[in-house]
Amino acid sequence: MKVFKIPEATVMRLSxxxxxxxxxxxEGVETVSSGDIAKGTGVSSAQVRKDxxxxxxxxxxxxxxxxDELYNHLIKILGLDREWNVIIVGAxxxxSALALYQGFAERGFKIVTVLDVDPDIIGTKLGNIEVEPLELLEERVREQxxxxxxxxxxxxAAQEVTDRLVKTGVKAILNFSPRVLKVPREVVLRNVDLSVNLEVLSFNLAFNR
Amino acid sequence: MKVFKIPEATVMRLSxxxxxxxxxxxEGVETVSSGDIAKGTGVSSAQVRKDxxxxxxxxxxxxxxxxDELYNHLIKILGLDREWNVIIVGAxxxxSALALYQGFAERGFKIVTVLDVDPDIIGTKLGNIEVEPLELLEERVREQxxxxxxxxxxxxAAQEVTDRLVKTGVKAILNFSPRVLKVPREVVLRNVDLSVNLEVLSFNLAFNR
DNA sequence: TTATTATAGCTATTTTTTTCACAAAATGTT
DNA sequence: AACATTTTGTGAAAAAAATAGCTATAATAA
Incomplete structure (x- = not known):
């Protein structure tokens, strides 16, 4: 049971x-084998056990x-046994789709603030959260x-917003903008580029088929 | 220059x-080194050259x-030198965020149809596309x-919709639902699970820090 | 009790991916 | 023209990840 450096692919699979x-x-199932999990999630059983x-x-x-036992272990390992307060910058x-997305709340990610610069957007409601002006960034991060x-x-605007978030104490950044962000080493950064996914599809369609 | 089996990570980086x-x-830059690209995209220069x-x-x-030369090569490699017609099922x-997302059109992905089952959603406009009833799936896929x-x-509903798409001739599926989908081997499948991304962050926050 | 079967955990092997480091090629300089 | 400098392309080494297969153990049946 070495614990240093868990592959990111492993973490994603655990999720x-x-x-x-x-x-x-x-569904009321009580026990499950690594083979069942493998089948249900599209990996190999050896992989499940390894992970x-x-x-x-x-x-x-x-x-x-x-x-349930394994589920609870995984929830704990993934840090989902608590609530994380989340700010979304850009509505x-x-x-706004992210703010309204149910999936996050279900897993303990509580979106507490949404900010934007556009006066037409500020003041609108996303579910029960009101979009507020970007100026409130520091205030909200601290108080919430x-x-x-x-x-x-x-x-x-991505780097500037990131800098402000980090400076105010945010510990992790999920970046949906197509820009490479610089953050201090202790801040966790993850990039999600939606176009990349379509482009991988396109590559596979265009290439060697 | 072997050409078989390009790592997916490579394709993502090319994008x-x-x-x-x-x-x-x-910005008017004319030439660039692998080191520059590396710095601008957060990888190593050797990696850029290898890719x-x-x-x-x-x-x-x-x-x-x-x-521009390299850019054009990459666009061609990624299959972005043409237009791909895209259907979004589920509005x-x-x-709807995906339907409205500018990034796709910019890269040649043309969203031509959006379908849903909800009578309240059917008939609404997303940009200049009207959401239509799910029944039209086969018809639209074929004619467009x-x-x-x-x-x-x-x-x-994910597997059923997928089956219908595949049966009607769709060659690639981008799956945003948290469900493992079965598709024939010749169909390209890619899963994007937004929660996974937040959970990887959460893991990194919770674990060894 | 003793086999038999199923399956986790672990170790070894193989495969894949990344990194390293250097020869080759182009340009600029003396 | 010779030399220095830059930077690609690539083979080799290293690292990381996935796979395979073996061993131990629990449950069950004989």
Whole structure:
């Protein structure tokens, strides 16, 4: 059970496993084997066991895993056993879709603030959150104890917003803008570029088929 | 210059490089080195050269790469030198954000049809596209020559919609639902799970820091 | 009790991906 | 023309990740 440096691919798969286990639990399934998880999530059973082995022994030989037990372990490993306060900066198409997206709340990500610069957008409601002016960034981050910032502003504003968030104490940034951001080493950064996904498809369609 | 089996990570980086080159071109930069690209996109220069090497020799030793030339090569490699017709199934928060997202059109992905089942949503406009009833799926795919399908429906409906798309001739599926989809081997499938991204952040915040 | 079967956990192997480091080529300089 | 400088392209080495297969253990059946 070495614990240093967990591959990111493993973390992503754990997230997928946990969602699958949640589904099984709702269906009333009580135990599950690595092979079942593999089948349900599209990986190999050896991979499932390997991924879990980074964190301990959760199963019983000859039997499998208890669904809720394993689920709870994964939730804990993923840090989802608490609430994270999230700010979304940018309430354009993407920002507002993210603000309204149910999936986040379900997993403990509480969107507490949404900011924008556009006077037409400020004051509108996204669910029960009102879009506020960008100037309030520092104030809201501090008073609401926000740890995660989502960047949904145009590329040109992304770095500046990021700097302000980091300076005010945000610990992790999820960047939806197509811009490489600089953050201090201790801040967790993750980039999501929606076009990249379509372009990988396009590549696969265009290339060697 | 072996050409079989390009790593997916390479393809994703090519997409990022191409966007960076586009930016440079707009700024009037004419030549660029692998080191510059590396710095601008957050990878190593050796990585840049290795990635490009899968597809040929595009640079000049001692000099670097001509920005537009390399850009055009990448666009061609990524299959972005043509238009792809795209259908979005599901016009909820996510589906409509995707339909309205500018980034896709800019790269040659033309969203030609958006479908939903909800009578309250059908008939509404997303930009200049009207949301139509799901029943029209087969008809629209055929008459509009659609090759790429985006799944933005709830998990419970995802497989059925996918089957219908595939049956009607769609060649690639971008799946935003948290469900493992089955498609024939010749269909390109890519999953984007937005929650996974936040959960990777959460893991990194919770674990070893 | 003793086999038999199923399956986790672990170790070894293979494969894939990244990094390193250097020869080759182009340009600029003395 | 010779030399220095820059930077690509690439083979080799290293690192990382995935896969395969073996061993131990629990449950169950004989």
């Amino acid at each position: 997928v496993y946990s969602r699958y286990l949640n589904q099984l639990a709702r 879990l082995a980074y964190f301990g022994e959760f199963g019983t030989r000859g039997v499998g895993y208890k669904v 354009g198409k993407l920002g 104890n926000i740890t995660i910032g989502v960047i949904a502003v145009p590329a040109s | 990022v490089y191409s966007r960076y080159l586009n930016q440079l071109a707009r 490009l090497a899968y597809f040929g020799e595009f640079g000049t030793r001692g000099v670097g790469y001509k920005v 909820g928060k996510l589906g 020559n659609i090759t790429i399908g985006v799944i933005a429906v709830p998990a419970s």
